[in-house]
Amino acid sequence: MTITTRFAPSPTGLLHLGHAYAALYAVAHGVRFLVRLEDIDGMRCKPEYEAAILNDLAWLGLSWEEPVLRQSARMSAYAEALAKLKEMGLIYPCFCTRAEIADEIARAGDAPHGPGGALYPGTCRHFSADHCAARIAAGAAYALRLDSSKAAALAGPLSFEEHGEGDKGRITVDPLCFGDIVLARKDTPSSYHLAVVVDDAYQGVTLVTRGNDLFVATHIQRVLQALLGLPEPAYAHHRLILDENGKKFSKRDRSVTLRSLREEGWTSADIRTRLQFPEAAMISRK
Numbered sequence: 001m002t003i004t005t006r007f008a009p010s011p012t013g014l015l016h017l018g019h020a021y022a023a024l025y026a027v028a029h030g031v032r033f034l035v036r037l038e039d040i041d042g043m044r045c046k047p048e049y050e051a052a053i054l055n056d057l058a059w060l061g062l063s064w065e066e067p068v069l070r071q072s073a074r075m076s077a078y079a080e081a082l083a084k085l086k087e088m089g090l091i092y093p094c095f096c097t098r099a100e101i102a103d104e105i106a107r108a109g110d111a112p113h114g115p116g117g118a119l120y121p122g123t124c125r126h127f128s129a130d131h132c133a134a135r136i137a138a139g140a141a142y143a144l145r146l147d148s149s150k151a152a153a154l155a156g157p158l159s160f161e162e163h164g165e166g167d168k169g170r171i172t173v174d175p176l177c178f179g180d181i182v183l184a185r186k187d188t189p190s191s192y193h194l195a196v197v198v199d200d201a202y203q204g205v206t207l208v209t210r211g212n213d214l215f216v217a218t219h220i221q222r223v224l225q226a227l228l229g230l231p232e233p234a235y236a237h238h239r240l241i242l243d244e245n246g247k248k249f250s251k252r253d254r255s256v257t258l259r260s261l262r263e264e265g266w267t268s269a270d271i272r273t274r275l276q277f278p279e280a281a282m283i284s285r286k
Helices: 017-029 047-059 075-087 098-108 129-137 148-155 192-203 217-228 258-263 268-275
Strands: 004-007 032-037 091-094 143-146 159-162 169-172 182-185 207-211 234-238
Touching (some): 004 192, 004 207, 017 047, 017 268
16 A cells, blocks of 8 residues: 655744654655645635745655645535534534633533643533524524534544554544534634544545644544544654744744745755754655
């Protein structure tokens, strides 16, 4: 089987050293290399950043299959996936504001926690269909949440294969770790979690490479893959590239962007040396 990897940045800023490491890591671990632009956020994603990303990747010496996939062109695919989950009785509208959720969690005192903090307490989970329809018809803002308990029961026991640094082997999925996670909003057609599993399947990605900060996301994504009948890729999560203070690089920090480093005289070979990637890891092996 041909190992297919991808690099999937959001065009909301310039690439930095952390992005360069992620792209080089993907190329080094695959034979077929794809680029995907995760541009669902129309307010923050800019065409000039798209152009800069592709320019920086080419400067690094990478090549990829054309055309580049843009999530903004895939809205109907995400809507279809949401509709399938809804037909299975796994999706419900949530009308709570962030403040209301925080207040209910505070009053509960011992609310369960997940990777991002306290989990949504399920306030809207048991609203009737008529109640929800009336509020939506009245123009209420809402999010579409996954009923995690129903989803876990339907998906059954799951696991995933981890080939990243440390090679953890087979990992058992915790389908409830994110609680009733948001999969879409009234004004946002898809969450990251839903879009990424739909697109990885569509593009034939067989090895998902990404930073360790997204390791836990694999749990909910495996649940969605199982529910939607999508193929299971393997995973390889890698170390994060940190600054001198031990913090992740940010797109807001211009000093570590590839553009600024090039302007300072860095070469692509300098970047590879800084990130400990040999020349052989530069070129996509097709």
